[in-house]
Amino acid sequence: MEEVARRIEADGITYLYFQFISVTGRVMGKGIPAVHWRAVATKGFQLVYGATANLFTDRHGQYLGYGPEAAELVGLPDVDTFCPLPWDPKVARVFCTLFRGREETVDPGAFLSSDCRGNLHRLHEEFTDDTGLHLRVGCEPEMMWLKTNSDGTPSVEGMTKPYCYHIDQFSELQPVIHRVIEYAGGMGLDMIQGDHEDAPGQLELNFSFDRAEATADRLTTYRQVCRQVGREFGLFPCFMPKPFMGVSANGCHHNISLWEDDVNMFLPDGDDPRLPSKTGLHAIGGVLTHLRALTALTAPTVNSYRRFADAGFWAPIFADWGFQNRTTALRVSAPGRFEYRSVDSSVNPYLSMAGLLATMRDGLDQSINPGPPEEGNIYDAIQAGKAVDRIPTTLGEALDALEADPVVRAALPGEMYDVFVAYKRDEWERFIGTVTEWDVKEYLDILP
Secondary structure (H helix, E strand, O other), X not given: OHHHHHHHHHHOOOEEEEEEEOOOOOEEEEEEEHHHHHHHHHHOEEEEHHHHHOOOEOOOOOEOOOOOOOOEEEEEEXXXXXXXEOOEEEEXXXXXXXXXXXXXXXXXXXXXXXXXXXXXXXXXHHHHHHHOOEEEEEEEEEEEEEEEOOOOOEEEXXXXXXXXXXXXXXXXXXXXXXXXXXXXXXXXXXXXXXXXXXXXXXXXXXXXXXXXXHHHHHHHHHHHHHXXXXXXXXXXXXXXXXXXXXXXXXXXXXXXXXEEOOEEOOOOOOOOOOOOOHHHHHHHHHHHHOHHHHHHHHOOOOOHHHHHHOOHHHOOOXXXXXXXXXXXXXXXXXXXXXXXXXXXXXXXXXXXXXXHXXXXXXXXXXXXXXXXXXXXXXXXXXXXXXXXOEOOOOHHHHHHHHHOOHHHHOOOOOHHHHHHHHHHHHHHHHHHOOOOHHHHHHHOOOOO
């Protein structure tokens, strides 16, 4: 705490963002003048419990997760995450862990279980204590740079043409890329590669993999960087999974491996250089077994399921795995890691990685065999008679699968499950109760 205080004074920092993550992955928190660092770092700040659910109301006007009579959380900063903002060096941010107040009658002073970021840290620590392993993740955040209207609102028009891996289209966005990499690097992200994907204005810029909780924080930081760069260039950084039909959506593949200290326990341990170790196979088996419920966390919006319905053979919709096989939900993308593909850029990474920990843990505990890898196109295999489970086709179906799966539910302990389900059930029910443009075109003239 004192080291941060010295840095605040030396760097002339005057304002601080004390931030945490809501159920949908939004960055929430308070802004506080830096002169109060010691007091807030010692005693914390207070904010209503409902902030963990974006302080959002349901279709009936009731606050989701917590009512207005609920107590206030206490946020304490994780000092190691303190970082000045490169675009405004007088301001710094710090991630926080959330607690219940000491004066509460239920679990006084306990961790707040609707704090998804805090939950991931605790679940990962428990996983390591029990197995001796830890999860490392690299993610591939796709997003689209859209034009803005004259009033500053986003338009559904990409800044470039939908040419995948096209250097000329990549170059069109090079000024934006330079600024994103500058800011991201200044906040500790090791930016390693990027390309233009096959939707209008779609970029994928990658940073190095790390422990799950570090990668989740960096994805959150990357999104904040993109939002700031969008303001500076008059563009809109879109993380919506499927804003355009007929082209690929915004995925956020998670590349996953389990490590014992600095040893990758997924690396092949037999004669086949492509085949993961028994640890890796059992982990894959756990993910595939619980894939339907896990999809509620990794494809968490109504729009997420447009990605699965309008992408042809690229859609990762079948619970199978293979070597470099992009028609399956999981593929061995390189020796020592596998790629979980049924996840998009609207994901809350603290929930997705908690869910992956829970499912892989079950695979290890139960020694779940994922079966042989699918070497061919999964669509052809199914047509030839192979029986393969499919992921849910709607958010509502995914929430039903989550409710029926105690393993994945355990990744949302305590109030986290109640807040998540209340929020997402309301989102689904608001959608199915909405008359859309498609409805009007399809049914307005339904009878003579």
